[in-house]
Structures are given as structure tokens and as C-alpha cells.
Amino acid sequence: MMRWRLAMMLLCLTAAAARATAPLSVTGAWIRLLPGGLPAGGYFTLRNDGDHPVKLIGAKSPAYGSVMLHRSLQSQGESGMVGVDTLTVPAHGQIRFAPGGYHLMLMQPRAPLEVGGAVTVALEFDGGVTLEQIFVLRPASATGP
Numbered sequence: 536m537m538r539w540r541l542a543m544m545l546l547c548l549t550a551a552a553a554r555a556t557a558p559l560s561v562t563g564a565w566i567r568l569l570p571g572g573l574p575a576g577g578y579f580t581l582r583n584d585g586d587h588p589v590k591l592i593g594a595k596s597p598a599y600g601s602v603m604l605h606r607s608l609q610s611q612g613e614s615g616m617v618g619v620d621t622l623t624v625p626a627h628g629q630i631r632f633a634p635g636g637y638h639l640m641l642m643q644p645r646a647p648l649e650v651g652g653a654v655t656v657a658l659e660f661d662g663g664v665t666l667e668q669i670f671v672l673r674p675a676s677a678t679g680p
């Protein structure tokens with residue numbers, strides 16, 4: 536465990552310029568824009584090809600004042616969502632952020648955003664590692680990237 540932490544720290548230091556995070560990769564990153572100033576949802580698949588689990592602890596974006604990890608829940612016919620503090624991606628596994636489940640909740644856009652555009656989101660991991668990713672902006676009717 537200690538060795539992994541050290542490796543992560545070294546990775547962070549050496550990869551900061553390249554913005555590469557060796558065993559982690561993101562695919563299918565998109566944001567669903569909603570009208571009327573409603574919060575936008577961010578979706579993606581996060582893959583960990585490393586030999587150790589990795590803990591996602593947050594996200595931020597220069598395009599939004601606030602980005603949070605959320606999970607949609609259904610209970611007794613009512614839907615709602617709760618904040619998620621951390622989410623562990625298993626070794627050689629993946630987690631999926633998708634409508635109806637885990638999502639990024641993006642609020643307070645710093646400038647008007649339009650369908651067809653894209654924004655950068657940085658996923659933050661335990662150990663100080665961040666992974667920057669381009670998210671495409673899709674309309675409210677979209678179900679995928």
C-alpha cells in the first residue's frame with residue numbers, strides 16, 4: 536500500500552505536465568445540458584487497468600463553479616439523488632457514470648454553454664492525481680455521447 540502511494544505521488548509529479556495518469560482512462564465523456572439554469576449531468580466510463588484499486592474523490596472544471604459526485608436513487612417510486620464522497624474503481628475494472636446512476640452534477644456555468652461545444656473536467660483521485668478529460672456538450676434529449 537505504501538509503495539502504491541509513493542508510486543502515485545511520483546506519477547503525479549512526473550505526469551503533471553503530460554496530464555497523463557497511467558492506468559486510468561476515460562471514454563464516452565459527455566454532459567447533458569438542461570434549459571433554464573438547471574444543473575447539468577456529466578457521464579463517462581472510467582477504467583482502471585492498474586493492479587490496485589483507485590479512489591475517485593472529486594471533480595472540477597474551469598467551466599463550472601461547482602462540480603459534485605452524485606448518485607441517482609429510486610426508492611418507493613420516488614427518485615432523488617445523493618452526494619457521493621468517494622468512489623473506488625477496482626483494479627482491472629471500471630465504473631460507469633450514466634443517466635439514472637452515478638453522475639457529475641455541474642452547476643454555476645461561468646459562461647453560456649452550447650450544445651456541440653465541449654468543456655474540460657478534471658477528475659481528482661486519492662493521492663493527488665488528476666485526470667483531465669474533454670466532455671462534449673449534448674442536448675437534454677441525448678442519451679449518450
Ligand SMILES: [Cu+2]
Binds near residue numbers: 605606
Ligand atoms: Cu445530481
